[in-house]
Amino acid sequence: MIRLQGLTSRGQSKKFARIFTLTPYIFRNPILPALFLFIASCGFNHETNVESGTRQGILHVGNGDEPRELDPHVVTGSIEHNLCMALLEGLLDRDPESLDIVPGVARAWEVSEDGRTYRFHLREDARWSNGDPVTAADFVYSWRRALLPALGNNYAYMLFYIRNAERFHRGEITDFNKVGVKAPDDLTLVVELDNPTPFFLQLLTHMSYFPVHQATIEAFGAPDERGTRWTRPGNHVGNGPFKLKEWVLNRSIVVEKNGHYWDAGRVKLNRIVFYPIQNATTEERMFRAGQLHITGTTPLDKVEYYRQERPEVLKLFPFFSTYYYLFNTGASPLDQVKVRQALAMSIDRQQIVEKITRAGEIPAFSYTPPEVNGYRAEPGFSYDVERAGALLAEAGYPGGAGFPPLELMYNTSEGHRRIAIAIQQMWKTALNIDVTLVNQDWKVYLDKRDARDYQVARAGWIGDYLDPNTFLDMYTSNSGNNDTGWSNLRYDTLIAQAGETTDRERRFALFREAESVLMTDLPIMPIYTYMSKALVSPDVRGWYPNILDIHPYKYISLVQSTD
């Protein structure tokens, strides 16, 4: 009414005034209905996900992306590992805090004197989610399946420590009886290894060693058929603390407590809802609005805010992963050790972690992260611009004179770009070297890296198990992951020797020696050790920061926090 008066008082014609009384309200001010829409909707969320979840024992977790599959022998990523960890259980498990090996399906085990034969005693009360007992034969079946060549299991190599497993996978032998896995009875599993493998028990906690339910697999296809419907809700049979309830593509995956699980008494959560949230900013907003208990990461520009304002929910802790650059050692000028040394020594890593990554990353002067289950690498080199200049001069490029233009390739990402720019600048200032930056779409980057069609390339590596071997064996001459063209006989020998050594100190000494070879020759240039950056609601108990960034859901509970 006031509006109408205002209108006439402004001398608008009577005719228009009439229209406005006749036309629906919306025509007078279209912005108002939109506002009403919002006002009407206010009060939708009296209780947030986190509040109701905590009350009902339902954990809401941000889980990175849509899992490619839930089949432990087809997938490889950490997103899938989080889910498989809830749905399945291997022979052994990890303590969520110390990461020590604890019993899983196996209640006890013995290792032979030579460290090559393991005998596992399975617990009698281990059950599949349909009530079937979990037997030693299930493991033989599952490991055979994981090795079947046609399944296309990218992680098959994790089982290669078992005698003849690699030959079976390559199709050189077809009789699985020749492979070192036997089930003398329902509750005993005997495993024979090629070499004493001190980290073998750790491998058993990895999804590539998880069991699958034979009858279920075969109800939906051949054992080596990829992507059958056995992993769908209603079909899936697992032996983990939770069972699959619902899987809506790209929206959520819901698992609920498995009553048949042998340790069900310890499981506190009734349900877990996994959300495939790719965008870290969206994930953080959902956390802030009380839609999530736990996020997978924190956006870089929000780390500082949480550090200042809500330090109790921000969990920053070193991750078992190294950010580094690869040098293609096959072509000039990077074929010269001194050039690579000069490049590695002229980067101020402290600046990079303080000014760019800013989450407390650790500057890296060794390839393995600082502390790996008792193994501590010596820094292989140092930040020394003067020495770098001298080395470059010795290599024939005094003051950078005559140094051919260098190309640095990274996969398209804002974070990688910032680091590359900083390094480009540092090399220019310290060594007077010109570097061009080239970003490539992920698959092109992988393709070029694999074909060694690059000079310097960004890379990252996440260790699979807590042992220096997971980092160091990838730079042996015949490793498929060695994209640098670097080959060093002494390094190969040291790694091979370490593989045959049981004595822990002796083994670590061999690894240290190998790593010093690697850090002298520098086919790769470590930059920093990654940090995990999770946001965890104060309601969540039993979640511990650890270097593998794994958080077994079995131990997690929800308690209404006091604040």
Next chain:
Amino acid sequence: MLRFIFRRLLQAIPVLLAVSVITFLLIHAAPGGPFAEEKAVPPEVLKHLNERYKLDQPIHIQFYDYISHAVRGDLGPSFKYPGRSVNEIIAAGFPVTLELGCYALLFALLIGIGSGVCAALSPNTWRDYLPMMFATIGICLPAYVLGPFLVLVFGIWLEWLPVAGWELIPGDKILPSITLGSVYAAYVARLSRGGMLETLSRDFIRTARAKGMPEAVIIFRHAMRVGLLPVVSFLGPALAGLLSGSFVVETIFQVPGLGRYFVQGAFNRDYTLILGTTLLFASLIIVFNLIADIMLAWLDPKVRHETING
């Protein structure tokens, strides 16, 4: 009319065939394969994967194979998601994208026509300037600015609406629909203002007024029918754009639609998924343009004559 529709649909066949050939060649020409990963894929594993997905065959055989399945409605298995067929991914994602697109369109029409007509009725007053200012801002503001802004205001400060999700919490469809629709609302507002302004100055409106017809009847029955024709012809491309262009909104709001697959399929070199979604969107654009033409013919006798006899 039927002949016109039939002819248009017939024309669509070579168009779709060309789209699939070009897409197929482009994705196969792009460097990097679907199975490359950070951890090196052992050659024997790669060999088995290539055999399984028939990538070891010559390219023309692969194409023939794909097309002969596609015409029967089978778009093949996804490369990235071993357990999913492209049909299944589309069946899961498309209804969501469609729903989001429809809400966004509804929002665009409601706000756009409302403010456009309102502006045209009192040109060069604040009733005109204000909505047009919003429209200009709306056209300029990309979804990745508007979306987070709306989330900040209504999701985080006011705590009225969920910040993300789709069918997870009541009310979570509102912000993505508004974000996606706002650019189109702005276009619709400008189009309807222009159309209405032109129409209101035409002779038949003056005649109607001279006859003493009530102003509301003049606006609703006579002026809008002609004045909103530009909006109608914009609808087809708009809906197609809303459906295929929802990637950013889907990412910001964690909406499980098809837009994400459309874009990520390309990054992942998921050949079948790119082809499937491209063909789907191409068909939709053809269909929506056809529908818009039919509607236009129904509303405008001049166009009706041209389309049917032309």
